[in-house]
Amino acid sequence: MxxxxxxxxxxxxxxxxxxxxxxxxxxxxxxxxxxxxxxxxxxxxxxxxxxxxxxxxxxxxxxxxxxxxxxxxxTVADMEALMRERIAEVDAEIATRRALRRRLVSHIAWLREREARRAAAAPAPRNAFTQARRPRR
The missing domain is CATH 1.10.1660.10 (Multidrug-efflux Transporter Regulator; Chain: A; Domain 2)
Structure with a gap:
């Protein structure tokens, strides 16, 4: 055919x-x-x-x-064993992805914390009123 x-x-x-x-x-x-x-x-x-x-x-x-x-x-038993092996592989892949997800979430938290510390340590920005030059007398 x-x-x-x-x-x-x-x-x-x-x-x-x-x-x-x-x-x-x-x-x-x-x-x-x-x-x-x-x-x-x-x-x-x-x-x-x-x-x-x-x-x-x-x-x-x-x-x-x-x-x-x-x-x-x-045999059916052989096919079942192959599928159980595949399930174990999928479970391992899921565990790997979950660990990666945890690392990503942790890194986001680290970035936010770092940015918050930076913002807290930086001098307060001047507003437009204090930044304007005063006329000299």
Whole structure:
């Protein structure tokens, strides 16, 4: 089947399918016309790859798992373990972002405090009345 047919059947855009093929995740043979020809069953693989990407798995990680998926050796327990690993990665990312947020808030407080100390130490600005030159007598 051609890429447009695979895109229609799988719900995965042709651009994503081209990227997956370029990364070696999907296999297609080239016709003399230059068109890609995907084998039947590629639809299932394309959906698996797209769903894995949507869950945040890297293409490299998907490439590691894909042979087991293709051969039917990837069990539900295996997929659950992979998703739990991904959850742990997301939790670590969240912790990192929260720590960064705390540092940003702390830095804002430090800047404000510094500015307040500077303002308190600076001489009071003169108003327009005291700044005007008095005429000499």
């Amino acid at each position: 051609r890429i447009s047919e695979l895109a229609r059947r799988s719900g995965v855009s042709a651009n994503r399918l081209r990227r997956y093929e370029a990364q070696g995740l999907l296999k297609a043979r080239r016709l003399d016309s230059g068109y890609r020809e995907f084998a039947e069953g590629t639809e299932r693989e394309a959906i698996f790859i797209a769903m894995s990407r949507d869950l945040g798995f890297t293409l490299a990680r998907i490439a590691e798992v894909l042979p087991r998926y293709r051969s039917g050796r990837l």
